Amino acid sequence: xxxxxxxxxxxxxxxxxADRTRLRLLNLMGGQEICVCYFxxxxxxxxxxxxxxxxxxxxxxxxxxxxxxKWMHYRIVMPSNTGAARVLQGILAWLKEEKSMQADRAxxxxxxxxxxxxxxxxxxxxxxxxxxxxxSTSR
Amino acid sequence: xxxxxxxxxxxxxxxxxADRTRLRLLNLMGGQEICVCYFxxxxxxxxxxxxxxxxxxxxxxxxxxxxxxKWMHYRIVMPSNTGAARVLQGILAWLKEEKSMQADRAxxxxxxxxxxxxxxxxxxxxxxxxxxxxxSTSR
DNA sequence: CTATTATATCCGTGTTGACGAATGTGTCTA
DNA sequence: TAGACACATTCGTCAACACGGATATAATAG
Numbered sequence: 001x002x003x004x005x006x007x008x009x010x011x012x013x014x015x016x017x018a019d020r021t022r023l024r025l026l027n028l029m030g031g032q033e034i035c036v037c038y039f040x041x042x043x044x045x046x047x048x049x050x051x052x053x054x055x056x057x058x059x060x061x062x063x064x065x066x067x068x069x070k071w072m073h074y075r076i077v078m079p080s081n082t083g084a085a086r087v088l089q090g091i092l093a094w095l096k097e098e099k100s101m102q103a104d105r106a107x108x109x110x111x112x113x114x115x116x117x118x119x120x121x122x123x124x125x126x127x128x129x130x131x132x133x134x135x136s137t138s139r
Numbered sequence: 140x141x142x143x144x145x146x147x148x149x150x151x152x153x154x155x156x157a158d159r160t161r162l163r164l165l166n167l168m169g170g171q172e173i174c175v176c177y178f179x180x181x182x183x184x185x186x187x188x189x190x191x192x193x194x195x196x197x198x199x200x201x202x203x204x205x206x207x208x209k210w211m212h213y214r215i216v217m218p219s220n221t222g223a224a225r226v227l228q229g230i231l232a233w234l235k236e237e238k239s240m241q242a243d244r245a246x247x248x249x250x251x252x253x254x255x256x257x258x259x260x261x262x263x264x265x266x267x268x269x270x271x272x273x274x275s276t277s278r
Numbered sequence: 279c280t281a282t283t284a285t286a287t288c289c290g291t292g293t294t295g296a297c298g299a300a301t302g303t304g305t306c307t308a
Numbered sequence: 309t310a311g312a313c314a315c316a317t318t319c320g321t322c323a324a325c326a327c328g329g330a331t332a333t334a335a336t337a338g
Contacts, residue, residue: 014157018150019326036285049327051286056325070284070335083233090229094222158296175315188297190316195295209305209314 008081009060016060017091021045022053026076027095028108029063033075042107062088147220148199155199156230160184161192165215166234167247168202172214181246201227 016022024043028034036054040047054074057063066073076092078085095101155161163182167173178189193213196202205212215231217224234240 010162011157011159014153015324018153018157020150021326023149040285046328047285048287048329052326055286067285067334072285083236087226087229087233090226094226097222154295160296179315185298186315187299187317191296194316206304211315 005080008079008084010084012060013062013079013084016057016062019053019056021049022057023095024101024104025050025053025057025074026062026092027098027101028104029074029076030092030096030105031076033066033073034108035071035073037071038108038111039074041111042104144219147218147223149223151199152201152218152223155196155201158192158195160188161196162234163240163243164189164192164196164213165201165231166237166240167243168213168215169231169235169244170215172205172212173247174210174212176210177247177250178213180250181243 017026021043025039028039028042036047036050039050039054043050054063054065057074058065061079062076063074064077066075076088079088096105156165160182164178167178167181175186175189175193178193179186182189193202193204196213197204200218201215202213203216205214215227218227235244
């Protein structure tokens, strides 16, 4: 028996997008895989809060996590539902146009270029470009 | 002083989309203006529930209402924010591809062609095509 | 093994939203 | 003016979240 891929949960999908912090996280990921410590540094918000929102996105199937030693890397996974995937791409493109989101990305770039300037980022792994893989069995 | 158009509320926008009933309503509107009685008939759900969800969409600035005698007509208003407008268009296109949404639209078509068959729709005004006007001052 | 670093989860609290049931409001008709 | 009709709002209840603060877990360093 095939594992019977559960139907895409539209409500959960939009719920996941209905929070500014989560949108900021998604905007920072947009295309690349990023370490949690960058999120904490750049959003300037308590680590448990960041972690909770990342968990929410994970449970909604919008991002996946990869462990690398002490660090956790998050990336966006495109929904297998093609309509949802197109919409998500559109949303990411929209975010890129927003001023505050551009500011976030600019800070990310600066942090990546000079991680030594951030006490909290000593030795943190740099974000790496990551092709958006289709949703797989990983959770 | 210009009325200082309030900034688009992204969180509210996605909150409004995070409910299946509201998505069904939006799908039925998609392009045309529709009377509340059709929503009640086609979704087969209590009128106060429909009305509450329509109010939610109205407060989120996604639809506008027009009174015509006893009847209230609802239509989608495209957000003035261009990014949001593109995303909303994408979402409507996505919904059109979903089986259950297509079924809703089919029932709407049948109801419009033969409103006499529905006791609740005797003399109800037919949906009319309506160009999606940009968000105006109307609320 | 112990400490430290990086991240995740738990707990208590306040807020928001969804629902059914009841009631209110606006408009037309007789 | 009194229904009747089409919709809207209110109320009480329950579930889902967001948050800060505290604590738990996982991996590496010493």
